[in-house]
Structure formats: C-alpha cells, structure tokens
Amino acid sequence: MNALFKALNDPTRRAILELLRQQPRTAGEIAEHFQFSKPTISHHLDLLRQAELVTSDKQGQFVTYTLNMTVMDELLGWLLQFKPGNDTNA
Amino acid sequence: MNALFKALNDPTRRAILELLRQQPRTAGEIAEHFQFSKPTISHHLDLLRQAELVTSDKQGQFVTYTLNMTVMDELLGWLLQFKPGNDTNA
DNA sequence: TAGATGTTTAGACAAATATCTAATTATATC
DNA sequence: GATATAATTAGATATTTGTCTAAACATCTA
Numbered sequence: 001m002n003a004l005f006k007a008l009n010d011p012t013r014r015a016i017l018e019l020l021r022q023q024p025r026t027a028g029e030i031a032e033h034f035q036f037s038k039p040t041i042s043h044h045l046d047l048l049r050q051a052e053l054v055t056s057d058k059q060g061q062f063v064t065y066t067l068n069m070t071v072m073d074e075l076l077g078w079l080l081q082f083k084p085g086n087d088t089n090a
Numbered sequence: 091m092n093a094l095f096k097a098l099n100d101p102t103r104r105a106i107l108e109l110l111r112q113q114p115r116t117a118g119e120i121a122e123h124f125q126f127s128k129p130t131i132s133h134h135l136d137l138l139r140q141a142e143l144v145t146s147d148k149q150g151q152f153v154t155y156t157l158n159m160t161v162m163d164e165l166l167g168w169l170l171q172f173k174p175g176n177d178t179n180a
Numbered sequence: 181t182a183g184a185t186g187t188t189t190a191g192a193c194a195a196a197t198a199t200c201t202a203a204t205t206a207t208a209t210c
Numbered sequence: 211g212a213t214a215t216a217a218t219t220a221g222a223t224a225t226t227t228g229t230c231t232a233a234a235c236a237t238c239t240a
Contacts, residue, residue, distance in 0.1 A: 002101060005095070005098050005100075009095045010227090036229070038186085038188085063186080072169055072172055075169060081108075096197095102198090127199075129202095130198070132217065133218090150207060151217075153217065
C-alpha cells in the first residue's frame, strides 16, 4: 500500500499511467511525451513497477511497459471502505 | 489532485482517516492514538485539511475533525478512468 | 568486431518531507 | 487577573525525493 501511494504521488507518474491507458509503450516512447531526461523517466518507471502499477517486458533492445490494473483494484477497495454503509474493515 | 495524493502518501495520515471513519474526533483524541508528538499530528491534520479530506470545527478550546468524502469521490473518478470499457477522458 | 541505438545505473545536489522541542495563541476556570 | 488545558506556529534537522549528467550495459546491424 505504501509503494502504491508513493508511486501515485507524482504528476509525471500519473501522466505515464494515463498514457499507458491507451496502449503499452516502450520506455523511449514514454520519455518522448515528457521534457525530462530519459534517466528521470526510467526512474519514474521503476517506481511504478515497484508499486506493480506497470509491468515491463524486454524484447531485444526495447522495454515495453504495460499498465497493470490489479493493484488499482486494491486501492479501489481501500477507498470503498470509507463509503457510508460499507462495513468492510469495520 | 496533487494535494490529495500528497495527503494520502503517508501511513499516519491514512490511519487518521480510518480513525475518523468511525466518528469525528478532536485533535487531542486523534493524537492519543499515535506515538508522535501533538505538533506532528497537528501538521498531518493540516495536510489532510489542505487536501479537503477532513474539515475542522472549533468549539471552545477543542477542534473537531470530520472526514469529508467528497474529495474521495474525485479520486474514485480518477481511478475508474482506468477501468476497461470506461471512456471517460478518452 | 565496431558503431549506433535503447535503456538503466551511479553519483551528485537542491527541494520537499516528517519529525522534534520550545514558544505562542486561544479558551476555560479559579 | 492567574493558571491550566487544547491546539497551533516557529524553527531546527535528518531523511527522502526528483532531477540532472556521465557512464555502463544490452542489443542490433553493417
């Protein structure tokens, strides 16, 4: 849960997630969308991977990043605990 | 959105939210649940208030904090954009 | 094998963050 | 008014974070 909130606490990382919402992309393609250096984007991708918000797959020189929604579902569950009438974790 | 994710990116602040899920509490009551100093808790409460995750109400010497779910709904909306088949912000 | 391309690692640094103690403000009560 | 209680503000400090450049690693192709 910590890694998840940490990963989400950055506008660039959230923008990366929104990019990947459309389709998987390589590290270089992702970097093109931002003004930061490639190492910086690589670091952001690392944090997203640590939080399991993305998966990475290396094909030759290219590393393709794909959105992984299963962790988002965990966050969804955490959120719903606050919804009135929901007694989960009561 | 930034203030929201920032506020959520701390286990103590998330625990405070979970405490307030049961009922509103004063700053002192909240502080009793943790091992940190009162100023530290006061600071966490300030960040939660900045994110509008809680509201505060002063009655005499006491300041009562109450959970505010409306911002959580915003987060919920952000999350749902990632759900397949959801074309919001497409 | 050499060079080009894609990506990550290493190391440095400024800015932000979480924490503390001491001091201050606000209210209640004697 | 003086003192006690509730809470916040101020200032200090160690840690974490986001960014950069330079270097290294991995793969492809001529």
